[in-house]
Amino acid sequence: MPRRHWIHAWLLLLPAFVFLIAFTHYPAVQTLIDSFWSTPRGRRPSVFVGAENYTRMMADPVFAKAMWNSAIYAALTIPTSIVLSLAMALFVQARFRGVSLMRMAFFTPTVLPLIAVANIWLFFYAPGFGLIDQIRMFFGFGSANYVGQPATALYAVAAVTVWKEAGFFMIFYLAALQTIPTSLREAAAIEGCSRLTFFRRVTLPLIMPTTLFVSVNATINAFRLVDHVFVMTRGGPDNASMLLLYYIFENGFRYWDTAYAAALTMVLVAILTLVGIGQFFAADRRVHYR
Amino acid sequence: MIRETPLDRILMRTAGWLLAALWIVPLTYALWSAFHPAAFEARFELTAPLTLENFVTAWGKAPFARYFLNTILLVTMVLTVQLVLCTLAAFAFARLEFPGKSVLFGLVLVQLLIMPDILLVENYRTMFRLGLVDTILAIGLPYFASGFAIFLLRQTFRTIPKELDEAARVEGCSLLGLLWRVYVPLGKPAMLAFGLVSVSHHWNNFLWPLVITNSVETRPLTVGLSIFATTDSGIEWAVINAATLMTSAPLLLGFLLFQRQFVQSFMRAGIK
Numbered sequence: 171m172p173r174r175h176w177i178h179a180w181l182l183l184l185p186a187f188v189f190l191i192a193f194t195h196y197p198a199v200q201t202l203i204d205s206f207w208s209t210p211r212g213r214r215p216s217v218f219v220g221a222e223n224y225t226r227m228m229a230d231p232v233f234a235k236a237m238w239n240s241a242i243y244a245a246l247t248i249p250t251s252i253v254l255s256l257a258m259a260l261f262v263q264a265r266f267r268g269v270s271l272m273r274m275a276f277f278t279p280t281v282l283p284l285i286a287v288a289n290i291w292l293f294f295y296a297p298g299f300g301l302i303d304q305i306r307m308f309f310g311f312g313s314a315n316y317v318g319q320p321a322t323a324l325y326a327v328a329a330v331t332v333w334k335e336a337g338f339f340m341i342f343y344l345a346a347l348q349t350i351p352t353s354l355r356e357a358a359a360i361e362g363c364s365r366l367t368f369f370r371r372v373t374l375p376l377i378m379p380t381t382l383f384v385s386v387n388a389t390i391n392a393f394r395l396v397d398h399v400f401v402m403t404r405g406g407p408d409n410a411s412m413l414l415l416y417y418i419f420e421n422g423f424r425y426w427d428t429a430y431a432a433a434l435t436m437v438l439v440a441i442l443t444l445v446g447i448g449q450f451f452a453a454d455r456r457v458h459y460r
Numbered sequence: 461m462i463r464e465t466p467l468d469r470i471l472m473r474t475a476g477w478l479l480a481a482l483w484i485v486p487l488t489y490a491l492w493s494a495f496h497p498a499a500f501e502a503r504f505e506l507t508a509p510l511t512l513e514n515f516v517t518a519w520g521k522a523p524f525a526r527y528f529l530n531t532i533l534l535v536t537m538v539l540t541v542q543l544v545l546c547t548l549a550a551f552a553f554a555r556l557e558f559p560g561k562s563v564l565f566g567l568v569l570v571q572l573l574i575m576p577d578i579l580l581v582e583n584y585r586t587m588f589r590l591g592l593v594d595t596i597l598a599i600g601l602p603y604f605a606s607g608f609a610i611f612l613l614r615q616t617f618r619t620i621p622k623e624l625d626e627a628a629r630v631e632g633c634s635l636l637g638l639l640w641r642v643y644v645p646l647g648k649p650a651m652l653a654f655g656l657v658s659v660s661h662h663w664n665n666f667l668w669p670l671v672i673t674n675s676v677e678t679r680p681l682t683v684g685l686s687i688f689a690t691t692d693s694g695i696e697w698a699v700i701n702a703a704t705l706m707t708s709a710p711l712l713l714g715f716l717l718f719q720r721q722f723v724q725s726f727m728r729a730g731i732k
Contacts, residue, residue, distance in 0.1 A: 178635055179552045186610065193586070194605075195567065198582075260472070261473075261475065264464075273723075281715040283681075284666065285682045289704040290487060400666070
């Protein structure tokens with residue numbers, strides 16, 4: 171390959187890489203460095219503090235709470251979204267009157283901004299006004315503030331995430347279901363296989379790559395989607411719905427403790443990297459049906 | 461074929477409609493309150509009068525016109541730059557051989573996991589140094605080089621037959637001419653798909669714009685809406701709901717009109 175070609179290739183890549191490095195790689199590396207330094211305050215410049223930000227993190231009860239909440243949030247939203255989106259895909263897979271209406275009902279939340287979704291749900295949950303409260307009061311229960319009490323705030327937020335993302339994942343399952351060859355169905359029919367067995371033995375394994383893809387996306391979303399927390403709970407009450415990324419925001423832009431925020435960001439980066447490595451190995455092994 | 465028994469069908473349809481009804485309830489509830497006077501926001505009477513009053517009130521209480529303009533400027537700018545930069549890079553990765561190719565492509569893929577969204581603090585510092593805090597440009601800058609777009613377009617370009625490529629080269633077409641005359645036209649469906657995904661992503665994006673903006677002149681709709689909805693000035697729910705629907709309306713209408721394209725674009729963008 172002539173050397174002139176290399177230069178052309180590099181020139182084509184140059185503009186994209188300027189932005190890629192400036193706003194993804196450089197800040198990632200700089201965050202790692204900053205996490206070992208102190209936050210500059212007033213006249214006191216930043217000094218090297220070693221692992222101090224990390225030892226402080228280990229002793230920080232709010233950090234522990236945020237990690238625990240993020241784990242619960244992930245454990246709730248990931249499987250629920252996957253099961254619901256697969257069910258949705260199975261419901262709208264057939265052709266019947268009104269199927270496009272049903273598909274629209276499932277997919278519409280995906281198009282709305284998460285901030286708008288949060289407002290809609292805040293009203294839905296609102297004590298006194300919201301539909302849930304209306305139903306409770308109709309049956310003679312007292313009013314309940316789902317977003318405002320520590321016992322339910324995190325679940326209230328998680329429900330919104332599932333509502334927003336299930337319809338999005340549905341379309342991937344829909345596409346995967348369409349790729350299952352009809353010859354398999356015919357063969358199964360000759361063997362006298364029941365619909366349930368066919369689903370368990372043929373459909374589920376065949377859509378495994380999609381399940382992996384959806385799981386990875388649901389996992390990333392569980393750590394990345396916090397917009398609704400800003401509107402609905404602000405991490406409260408009493409840190410009951412504090413999630414890792416929201417805590418990073420609070421430290422970085424409310425307390426201006428940028429060094430601690432950098433250390434917290436590194437935890438998030440580590441989690442996402444693990445997800446990426448996990449995806450790579452899972453894709454190599456179990457899901458080789460394509 | 462495995463026959464669907466009538467019982468199966470009834471069960472599937474019923475379950476499907478129940479879930480669909482459950483799914484649409486929160487949105488319908490917000491729609492109800494937005495189009496009725498505040499007195500009916502939690503009273504369901506079919507005779508309740510319809511009104512656009514809430515929308516008028518919301519429009520008057522916050523500079524939504526400006527927010528709309530900011531968001532439209534933002535998504536147009538981001539998409540235009542993304543398409544140019546990422547087409548160039550994707551072409552190099554798809555069809556040229558050069559040293560360091562796989563390492564560089566690996567660096568692109570890093571962005572699929574570690575998005576600029578989570579590197580808030582450091583990117584804010586960069587914008588501060590560049591003197592760009594509180595500008596629309598600063599909201600868009602971190603997203604200009606989209607690893608996702610490069611990946612998607614590279615996959616598409618690789619499916620274009622090499623014969624076309626070689627024929628054009630024999631005709632004496634330059635590298636950029638080749639890209640413009642062969643690859644861009646054939647890559648249009650993928651670009652359209654990415655375009656829809658990108659526009660809806662940046663129309664809806666919130667955290668980074670929240671951090672980097674602090675004035676009416678730069679704030680996009682999402683940030684404007686969140687400020688409008690959380691100011692404790694005793695704004696009625698009906699008005700907040702009207703504002704919420706208003707800010708989502710363009711995307712929602714676009715989706716209802718071009719449902720098929722939307723669904724296919726999201727699918728295409730995800731699967732490749």
